Amino acid sequence: MDLINPTVVDLSRFQFALTALYHFMFVPLTLGLTFMLAAMETVYVVTGRKIYKEMAQFWGKLFGINFAIGVATGITMEFEFGTNWSMYSRFFGDMFGTPLAIEGLMAFFMESTFVGLMFFGWDRLSKPAHLAVTYLVALGSNLSALWILVANASMNVPEGAHFDPETMRMQFDSFVHVVFNPDAQSKFVHTSVAGYVSAALFVMGISAFYILRGQHKQFAARSFRMAALFGIISTVAVITLGDVLGRMDYEKQPTKIAAIEGLWHTSKPPYEPWILAALPDDAKQENHFEIGVPFVLTPLIAHDFNTPITGLHELEDAAEPRIRSGIEAVSALRRYGETHQQADLDIFHAHENDMGYGFLATRHAPGQDVTAIPAAALDQVVQETKPDILPNVFVTFWAFRLMVFLALYFFALFAISSYVSLKNKLERNKLLLRLCMWSIPLPILATEFGWITAEAGRQPWTVFNKLPTFMSASTHSVSYMLFSLAGFAVLYSIFIAAELYLMFKFARLGPEAHDTPHDSATPTHLHAVSSAPAAH
């Protein structure tokens, strides 16, 4: 069996990472901004004040730019599974394809249909009907994310499927298990709410820009207030839900959690510090220096003070019997494919759960064939395979920390912003306003770091414990991969430039003049609100 050229695998990984990270610059804003639009329009429908309609329309315009370019960058990724990851698609297509198909046919079509109604329906639909449409856009965009994350979760924690030795594919057992996979649940809520944070800071930052320039003050102050409150609760939620996701990784992907924490040796509770900063060295398998906070790691990960967290070295050692068992499984599978003897099938089923570890060993087997490993060389193959089970610790460790540090910064920023806004002292806090403005890109960066943590931490697997990444790519040439990679980089950079140009242009133009009273609703709100004319 010939392995796929490792350079092609690396280029395929790089290309997918690049396109995914580009695409993910647009996604969080869409996820959150739709619900912010729904919140603004809800206030408009409840109070009848036109300024909230204008807010929903203006921020909706910026949402529209982001949505259009986000869709364009997302479509190519679905094709990449077929073009660059054909071995993966063959092995896992049943599992991965189903949620992707539902995403396209249900969520994306729903979102796209209602986006049209939302933009063009202001003068054609009643107020409640248009509000319902806006909510459906928000629901559609988040359902879209749900199905993508259900698909991703099935790669991280493959549940609801089994491997069929006849077809050599993972086959669907239970749709309910796939949809309600605990990893899918925690990933979806964490990612969706991270989008809320991105949208809140986006609205808050642009509103701060208007207040600093003394433009559209009433419009900007209301937008700022809504975004600050939206953001502070979302940030608390995203941190809490991140803990849920960490707990899930601790139970299901111990190598990922050990890499996230830079934990080379099993922890010693309760003293074990949570490492704030370190220089993990993957080659030497150690950290060069560490700054940590004692007594934090164990309760953070295990939610108690007594449970040791297994380190990377110990996880490596624990993998040894699985690698031996996996070699048995893959050998039996190979023999079964040639002879169809029941005895081989029985051996395979006895070792089936470790099959992925057998695939990992193929890289070190003579002729990449585990059936050709001489008994005398077995120990050496197993020892060479052991370090392969670990992800890149440096990348996973720092991607996670940068995400966490940014989340804590957002918490502080939203908390102070909410307080200052509630006190109506925004104009006196120019430094805060500038900070909000310059922080607009940071949640996007944080979500990118989160994505890197999740995906780099899953390595060396595309399907955790089942299929190694080096066996998942297509058999392209290096030149083909370089050419397509360069093409994507140029094309997506153009998309980013277009997005930035349009966003800056329309944000600078601002909403229509809002600095004069618009409607008959007086500030003494609710009574007047209920009697305000239903102006469209």
Added chain:
Amino acid sequence: MVILRLAGLALVLVISLLFAVFVGDQGPWYFAWVIGTVMIILISGAGAILFDAQTDDSAESEV
């Protein structure tokens, strides 16, 4: 008309309860997302209404 509206609201209530029982049991974090998102929207909206109560609409007023 009133009876129809009541019947509609009762239907929404029943569906919501079934949703809460089923999703709350099978997918507690999905349920938490629904409840949490509604709460975030309501608090954000309440902040805007509070703003209206605190200020007048003139461009000169401090924000």
